[in-house]
Amino acid sequence: MDLITYLKNIYGYDTPIFLKDLRIGRKSRTAIKQELYRACMRGEIKREAPGIFYFENTNSVFPDEGLGFEDILEAKYICHSAASDEERRLFVNGYYSGHTFLNQIGLSTQVPAIREITTNNTSCNKRTININGRTAIIRKSKTNVDFRNWEILQFLDMFHFLNAEEVKANEQLLINYINQKSFLRCDLDKYIGLYSFSTVEKLNQGGIINAFKRR
Numbered sequence: 001m002d003l004i005t006y007l008k009n010i011y012g013y014d015t016p017i018f019l020k021d022l023r024i025g026r027k028s029r030t031a032i033k034q035e036l037y038r039a040c041m042r043g044e045i046k047r048e049a050p051g052i053f054y055f056e057n058t059n060s061v062f063p064d065e066g067l068g069f070e071d072i073l074e075a076k077y078i079c080h081s082a083a084s085d086e087e088r089r090l091f092v093n094g095y096y097s098g099h100t101f102l103n104q105i106g107l108s109t110q111v112p113a114i115r116e117i118t119t120n121n122t123s124c125n126k127r128t129i130n131i132n133g134r135t136a137i138i139r140k141s142k143t144n145v146d147f148r149n150w151e152i153l154q155f156l157d158m159f160h161f162l163n164a165e166e167v168k169a170n171e172q173l174l175i176n177y178i179n180q181k182s183f184l185r186c187d188l189d190k191y192i193g194l195y196s197f198s199t200v201e202k203l204n205q206g207g208i209i210n211a212f213k214r215r
Contacts, residue, residue, distance in 0.1 A: 003027075003035045004044050013057035016067055016075040020051055048072070049131050069134040070115070077119040077138060092147045094119030095154040097139065098161055105177060107162070107170055118157060120145050142194040152187045159199040171206040178211040185212040 003024065011017050022032050036053055039045045046056050048067045080091040095101075098116030102108040115136040126139050145153060155177070159167070167174070188209070192200060203209040 003032065004039050007045075008055050011055065013055045014067065014071075015054060016048070016072050017045075017053045017055075018051060018076060019053065052131070066132075069131060069136075072131055073115055073117060073136055077117045077121050090147050092150050093121055093145055094141065095145065095150045097154060097157050098137065101154060101158055102161060105158070106173060107158075107166070118145070118153070143191070149187075149191065151181055152183055152191060155181070155183070156188075156191060156195055156199060159195070159202045162202065164202055164205060167202045167205050167208070171208060174208050175211040178208070183212050185214045188212045 006024070007017060019029070019033055019036065022029070024032060036045060036047075040047050040053070045053050046066070047053055049072075052067070052072060054067055078092065078094040078096070080093070094117055096104060096116065097118040099108060099110075099112040099114075100116045103111055113135070115134075116139070117136060118139045118141050120141055122138050122140050124138070124140060126137065129136050129138055141153065142157075143149075143153070162170075188203075192203075
């Protein structure tokens with residue numbers, strides 16, 4: 001089976017394919033890169049940005065506008081792009097964080113221009129990336145992120161970006177979120193040691209910590 005057919009069977013259409021992540025038999029990265037670029041010249045695959053490719057769905061009723069910025073970020077840093085819809089829950093390796101998550105949870109009404117993500121898929125504690133003129137901040141996770149812990153880690157990370165007054169003002173929203181996600185005290189106890197004393201102090205305000213149910 002040739003490389004292009006192999007990749008199409010795995011990734012399907014409109015899904016980011018990252019050259020850096022490809023490991024195919026004994027093929028070198030240089031050989032894979034050359035095959036991808038030749039396929040681009042033949043119109044068999046599209047190049048979205050340096051090192052990022054995808055297969056265009058030519059049967060779509062919508063004109064091809066390339067890959068979305070969030071689609072690329074999520075495939076690279078949040079969930080493996082080759083995972084099927086059924087598998088996505090199991091392939092989580094990161095989450096939106098910082099001011100991006102504050103907006104998602106309703107603690108900020110301003111949609112940040114710069115996306116922030118915490119992930120396993122980086123060796124740097126913090127770095128900035130640019131893709132087609134869009135910017136994202138990528139942070140290394142405090143511990144390995146998986147489908148079992150990403151939501152509690154995302155929640156605890158958030159307190160780094162809130163001051164004590166903001167925590168107090170949004171006390172009920174935070175308690176409601178804990179209840180919605182059914183976070184348990186054992187979840188908190190397992191990961192709270194990764195965070196600063198300041199985070200513990202903020203959780204203690206207004207009894208937020210008491211919202212974590214015991215079994």
